[in-house]
Amino acid sequence: MEFKLEAHRIVSISLGKIYSARGQRGGLKLHKNLLVSLVLRSARQVYLSEPGCPPEPACGPPEEEPPPPGTAAWPAGEETTIPPPPQDEAARGGPRVPGAECQGPRPRRCCCGCSCCCAAAAGGEENRPDCATATGVAATLPPPHCPRKRSAGERVQAGSPVKKPRREVEEEPPPPPPDEQEDMETGNVASLISIFGSSFSGLLSKEPKGRRRPPLDGGESVAATSAEAAAEPGQICCDEPVLRTLNPWSTAIVAF
Amino acid sequence: ADIISTVEFNHTGELLATGDKGGRVVIFQREQESKNQPHRRGEYNVYSTFQSHEPEFDYLKSLEIEEKINKIRWLPQQNAAYFLLSTNDKTVKLWKVSERDKRPEGYNLKDEDGRLRDPSMITVLRVPVLRPMDLMVEATPRRVFANAHTYHINSISVNSDYETYMSADDLRINLWNFEITNQSFNIVDIKPANMEELTEVITAAEFHPHHCNTFVYSSSKGTIRLCDMRTAALCDRHAKFFEEPEDPSNRSFFSEIISSISDVKFSHSGRYIMTRDYLTVKVWDLNMENRPIETYQVHDYLRSKLCSLYENDCIFDKFECVWNGSDSVIMTGSYNNFFRMFDRNTKRDVTLEASRENSKPRAVLKPRKVCVGGKRRKDEISVDSLDFSKKILHTAWHPSENIIAVAATNNLYIFQDKVN
Numbered sequence: 318m319e320f321k322l323e324a325h326r327i328v329s330i331s332l333g334k335i336y337s338a339r340g341q342r343g344g345l346k347l348h349k350n351l352l353v354s355l356v357l358r359s360a361r362q363v364y365l366s367e368p369g370c371p372p373e374p375a376c377g378p379p380e381e382e383p384p385p386p387g388t389a390a391w392p393a394g395e396e397t398t399i400p401p402p403p404q405d406e407a408a409r410g411g412p413r414v415p416g417a418e419c420q421g422p423r424p425r426r427c428c429c430g431c432s433c434c435c436a437a438a439a440g441g442e443e444n445r446p447d448c449a450t451a452t453g454v455a456a457t458l459p460p461p462h463c464p465r466k467r468s469a470g471e472r473v474q475a476g477s478p479v480k481k482p483r484r485e486v487e488e489e490p491p492p493p494p495p496d497e498q499e500d501m502e503t504g505n506v507a508s509l510i511s512i513f514g515s516s517f518s519g520l521l522s523k524e525p526k527g528r529r530r531p532p533l534d535g536g537e538s539v540a541a542t543s544a545e546a547a548a549e550p551g552q553i554c555c556d557e558p559v560l561r562t563l564n565p566w567s568t569a570i571v572a573f
Numbered sequence: 574a575d576i577i578s579t580v581e582f583n584h585t586g587e588l589l590a591t592g593d594k595g596g597r598v599v600i601f602q603r604e605q606e607s608k609n610q611p612h613r614r615g616e617y618n619v620y621s622t623f624q625s626h627e628p629e630f631d632y633l634k635s636l637e638i639e640e641k642i643n644k645i646r647w648l649p650q651q652n653a654a655y656f657l658l659s660t661n662d663k664t665v666k667l668w669k670v671s672e673r674d675k676r677p678e679g680y681n682l683k684d685e686d687g688r689l690r691d692p693s694m695i696t697v698l699r700v701p702v703l704r705p706m707d708l709m710v711e712a713t714p715r716r717v718f719a720n721a722h723t724y725h726i727n728s729i730s731v732n733s734d735y736e737t738y739m740s741a742d743d744l745r746i747n748l749w750n751f752e753i754t755n756q757s758f759n760i761v762d763i764k765p766a767n768m769e770e771l772t773e774v775i776t777a778a779e780f781h782p783h784h785c786n787t788f789v790y791s792s793s794k795g796t797i798r799l800c801d802m803r804t805a806a807l808c809d810r811h812a813k814f815f816e817e818p819e820d821p822s823n824r825s826f827f828s829e830i831i832s833s834i835s836d837v838k839f840s841h842s843g844r845y846i847m848t849r850d851y852l853t854v855k856v857w858d859l860n861m862e863n864r865p866i867e868t869y870q871v872h873d874y875l876r877s878k879l880c881s882l883y884e885n886d887c888i889f890d891k892f893e894c895v896w897n898g899s900d901s902v903i904m905t906g907s908y909n910n911f912f913r914m915f916d917r918n919t920k921r922d923v924t925l926e927a928s929r930e931n932s933k934p935r936a937v938l939k940p941r942k943v944c945v946g947g948k949r950r951k952d953e954i955s956v957d958s959l960d961f962s963k964k965i966l967h968t969a970w971h972p973s974e975n976i977i978a979v980a981a982t983n984n985l986y987i988f989q990d991k992v993n
Contacts, residue, residue: 323880327826330884343639343662344631347724347743348774348793348833349889355829356883363826 324364331357577980579967583647583655586971589617589978590657591985592642596626598659598712600670601987617987621670623712626661638663644729646738648751656715658738662725665740667716667751673709677701721747721757728778734785741778741790748802760808761790761800776891777837787812789839789846795832797848797857815846815857817864827879827888835891840900841972847903849894852876854905854915869915869922872907874945874956887961898973906965909954910981911941927965927979927986937991 334353338345575593582589589601602620629638639662648656654671679701684690724742731738739748739760746761761778765771773794781787786802798811819828831851838847846857848865852873855865871892875882882888887908894905906912907924915922924941931938944953967980975990 324826327880327883334886342637343641343725344634344636348727348776351771351774351793352830352833352889356826359826359829 321364324360327360328357328364331360576983577967577985578641578643579645580969580978580980580985581645581647581657582969582971582978583657584649584972586973586976588620588647588655589969589987590645590647591978591980592625592645592659593983594639594641596624596628596640596642596661598623598625598642598645598657598668600655600710614989621710621712623668625659625666625668625714626664629663643726646729646731648731649735651735658729658731660726660729660740663719663722665718665726665729665749666714667718668712669715670710670712673711674705674707675703676706678704716751716754718749718754718757721749724774727776730778730780730788732780732785733783737785739778739780739788741775743774746775746778746788746790758806760802760806762807762809776834779837779839782839782841782843784843789837791834791837791848793833794829795834795850797834797837797846799859813859813862815862815865817855823876825879827883830883830888831879836893838894838896840896841898842900845900847894847896849892849905851888851890851892854894854903856903856917867917869903869913871905871913872911872943874943878956882961885961887964890964890966892964892966893968895968895970897970897975904968904970904977906968906979908961908964909959910963910965911943912965912968912979925988927981927984927988929984932986938988 331353335350335357338350338353575595575597577591577593579592580589581591587603589603591599591601593599598621599619600621601617603615603617606615625642626640628640630636631638641661642659643662644658644660646658648658648667650656654669657668657670659666659668679699681695681697681699682690718740722740722742722745724744726740726742728741729738730741736752737748737750739746740757741747741761744762744764745759747757748760749757761775763773763775773792773796776791776793778788778790781789787799788802789797789799791797795816797815799813799815800808800810801812802808804810804812819832834848834850836849839845840847844859845866846859848855848857849871852875853871854869856867856869857865879888892906894903896903901918902914902916904912904914910927911924912927913922913924924943925938926941939952942950942953943959944950944955949955963982965979965981969978971977977988979986979988
């Protein structure tokens with residue numbers, strides 16, 4: 318559990334670094350940002366493969382059985398080792414199965430999504446250690462809960478910065494509700510991505526693919542579409558098909 | 574005084590150059606040893622100071638280009654003047670430092686104020702004569718090598734042919750001729766077609782001290798590539814590849830960062846290369862690619878603190894390393910103004926501190942020790958008391974004598990061997 322917090326902390330720190338690197342004198346330091354993105358990726362992998370992490374509701378719990386804690390050699394202390402890169406990462410990325418609604422191509426979101434579902438399922442209590450069991454419950458829940466919760470926050474932010482990236486810098490992501498810690502991570506990342514949004518046409522256009530579905534909020538989906546459209550006009554690098562196969566985080570950071 | 578960003582002795586050791594964050598270069602010259610005071614070995618005094626680089630603004634990218642001097646490299650002396658290369662993130666400049674101790678006097682074309690006299694008033698031809706004057710050292714920029722690097726220049730290295738040099742940035746290495754400023758040859762390019770596939774960058778590069786066709790470059794993944802320019806115009810394929818397999822028991826989130834090589838230096842003999850990563854210094858034999866022949870722990874007690882060091886950005890500090898003249902001792906810096914020396918033959922090492930309190934002139938430096946746990950002895954310092962804002966990133970060793978220059982933030986310390 319501490320390792321998950323540790324990984325989460327490292328992810329937040331890393332994102333903060335990338336964020337603040339934007340304005341620094343002398344321009345982007347490629348080397349440092351590359352290293353930060355590597356740490357970010359490692360931490361996220363750990364974070365997501367940690368036993369406590371609830372798998373995505375729509376993905377069918379059994380397949381999500383994360384490596385039992387015993388196999389990962391976690392030394393005590395600040396440092397954490399990374400368990401063998403979970404094959405289930407790939408598995409997760411693959412056939413998402415039925416509730417493809419819950420963001421098929423983006424396994425990374427699962428934690429956040431699930432906490433919503435779990436929270437909803439468990440009636441607002443967060444029950445992380447039991448999430449594995451709760452997913453069974455969550456799976457039966459109407460998925461629209463998670464995408465909506467998450468994407469609402471994202472879209473609002475995706476709308477603005479394409480037009481005014483600078484202003485976005487000052488904007489704070491809405492403070493997450495206390496019982497949804499994972500959402501904070503997404504919130505930060507989402508705002509980061511939207512801040513960089515104009516540079517990541519591929520990323521933004523990738524997301525709404527999963528988001529723009531069942532109808533949630535008419536107004537919001539319009540915002541997303543315009544953001545995506547505005548972001549398209551050839552900014553940096555990203556080919557959609559290539560992107561879809563890549564880790565979206567590393568895409569965000571490395572492309573930057 | 575500004576933060577010193579590079580320190581370099583010239584080939585004879587007579588001159589010591591420092592570059593700082595403000596774009597200035599300060600050159601120190603060693604006093605001639607006098608017969609009267611044989612116990613007073615030559616001290617270094619300021620010889621010349623000049624502004625090498627100014628901040629610039631790239632309007633196209635809306636980016637400021639820092640004036641900080643990343644590296645200085647001397648050219649071997651070929652006449653009375655001294656030449657050095659200094660570089661910031663984008664532009665390399667060749668500076669000529671020369672002395673003037675005579676002045677022409679006796680012009681009659683200008684009056685006292687320097688204004689030109691009316692030609693009709695001049696009736697006599699007078700040839701000026703050279704008269705001695707106070708020594709003046711002037712630095713003039715002789716060449717400016719610009720616009721060849723998209724990314725930040727991290728290294729420059731003068732070739733042993735003394736006609737060419739290379740400059741390396743994160744993704745590319747360019748070869749220049751000293752005489753030609755509007756062209757350079759790209760000899761290494763590791764930029765992927767798709768930047769999202771980027772996994773490593775070039776961190777340092779150096780020419781072989783004797784073989785003008787050979788150079789090495791290090792990467793952020795902890796590897797070193799040796800390239801031979803005779804094989805191809807673009808040396809993307811290495812002739813040798815040096816990498817040590819990772820120790821799986823040391824794996825952590827930060828393994829990649831701490832394995833990134835911050836400096837690579839050939840030994841004077843040309844037989845070995847030394848690399849510095851965050852926690853160790855390694856010596857490699859050019860003939861053995863699969864692992865270094867020696868590994869020295871600089872400050873292994875930091876291994877358990879990597880997360881905090883990541884948070885405060887210290888983990889990104891780029892320490893340099895140097896050989897002594899005979900390649901028997903290597904030196905590198907650490908935190909708390911400590912620097913370390915490792916004797917390759919005796920395998921003994923010492924930790925010294927560069928600080929004002931300990932450095933009265935002629936005082937002998939006392940070895941320091943970091944206590945790693947358990948009871949701290951009287952003179953030891955505990956890991957938690959280390960001052961991480963006091964870091965020694967840049968050091969230099971005189972080419973033939975035991976004189977070292979240590980840059981501690983904005984102070985320069987010069988230490989000599991004890992005189993018997």
